[in-house]
Amino acid sequence: MSADATRLPAARRGAARSVRATAVRDRTGRLLRLFLPLGLYLLFTLVPFYWMLLFALRPAGSTSLLPWPVTFEHFDTVWNGMGFRTYFTNSVLIAALTLVSVTFFALMGGYALARFAFRGRRAFMLALLCTQFVPGAMMLIPLFNVFQLLHLIDTRWSLVVAETVFQLPLAMILMSGFVKNVPVELEESAMVDGCGRLRAFLAVVLPLLRPGIVAVGSFAFIGSWNNFLFALMFLNDPELQTVPVGLQTTIGENTVDFGALAAGGVVAAVPVVLVFAFVQKYLVQGMSAGAVKG
Numbered sequence: 638m639s640a641d642a643t644r645l646p647a648a649r650r651g652a653a654r655s656v657r658a659t660a661v662r663d664r665t666g667r668l669l670r671l672f673l674p675l676g677l678y679l680l681f682t683l684v685p686f687y688w689m690l691l692f693a694l695r696p697a698g699s700t701s702l703l704p705w706p707v708t709f710e711h712f713d714t715v716w717n718g719m720g721f722r723t724y725f726t727n728s729v730l731i732a733a734l735t736l737v738s739v740t741f742f743a744l745m746g747g748y749a750l751a752r753f754a755f756r757g758r759r760a761f762m763l764a765l766l767c768t769q770f771v772p773g774a775m776m777l778i779p780l781f782n783v784f785q786l787l788h789l790i791d792t793r794w795s796l797v798v799a800e801t802v803f804q805l806p807l808a809m810i811l812m813s814g815f816v817k818n819v820p821v822e823l824e825e826s827a828m829v830d831g832c833g834r835l836r837a838f839l840a841v842v843l844p845l846l847r848p849g850i851v852a853v854g855s856f857a858f859i860g861s862w863n864n865f866l867f868a869l870m871f872l873n874d875p876e877l878q879t880v881p882v883g884l885q886t887t888i889g890e891n892t893v894d895f896g897a898l899a900a901g902g903v904v905a906a907v908p909v910v911l912v913f914a915f916v917q918k919y920l921v922q923g924m925s926a927g928a929v930k931g
Contacts, residue, residue, distance in 0.1 A: 747812025
């Protein structure tokens with residue numbers, strides 16, 4: 638065997654090793670470029686939650702970086718001693734009523750926007766979109782005057798109405814996107830078979846809008862649950878206050894009860910986390926529908 642014949646396989650093996658090494662370096666580079674920023678962002682996001690749990694679960698005065706020994710004295714303080722039981726009940730009632738109100742009106746408005754070609758529809762859609770640029774603080778004085786005339790100040794209905802007014806434009810835009818995804822031929826077939834428009838909507842369209850209803854309802858619930866400004870302005874009775882305002886009671890004039898504040902934060906975060914955990918896919922669909930439809 639000649640010397641050229643023995644060098645050729647060795648050269649091929651060297652070239653193959655070089656190709657594999659290059660592929661490994663490229664794959665490692667892609668993974669680092671993708672996962673390193675995501676890992677840093679995840680760390681940046683989770684550290685505040687860990688810090689909140691740490692203060693909520695470790696004993697008062699402890700400087701440990703681990704929640705050990707675990708204590709629930711802060712939760713007992715905020716739940717039974719600071720009235721969070723009442724705040725939590727009020728927040729659940731107001732958020733649930735807002736969810737029902739926003740979903741109902743969004744269904745009617747979104748269906749009309751998607752199915753009826755009336756004059757000025759585009760301008761109306763643009764007006765709905767423009768309302769999202771108005772900060773909630775600018776609506777405080779007009780809403781306060783209206784609620785005062787209607788004797789709604791210091792009632793839970795003031796928050797339900799204010800939240801519905803504030804959230805309905807975006808909810809209608811989202812719902813109209815979901816309605817457009819339902820083929821109109823299904824309704825027409827039902828109407829040919831003898832259904833009226835209302836019955837065709839209830840029997841054919843409404844079941845297919847379940848993802849949209851879940852998404853809009855979830856946005857409404859979370860928005861109402863987290864609202865602090867309206868509850869602070871429209872409710873004066875401590876028995877009617879909500880969780881975001883109740884968190885303020887843990888902050889004194891000169892001192893802050895960090896354990897109670899962190900425990901209250903955990904109580905406030907639990908419903909929102911549960912909603913996101915169970916309806917996450919519907920929320921993504923809702924945001925996508927609102928982004929490409931209209």
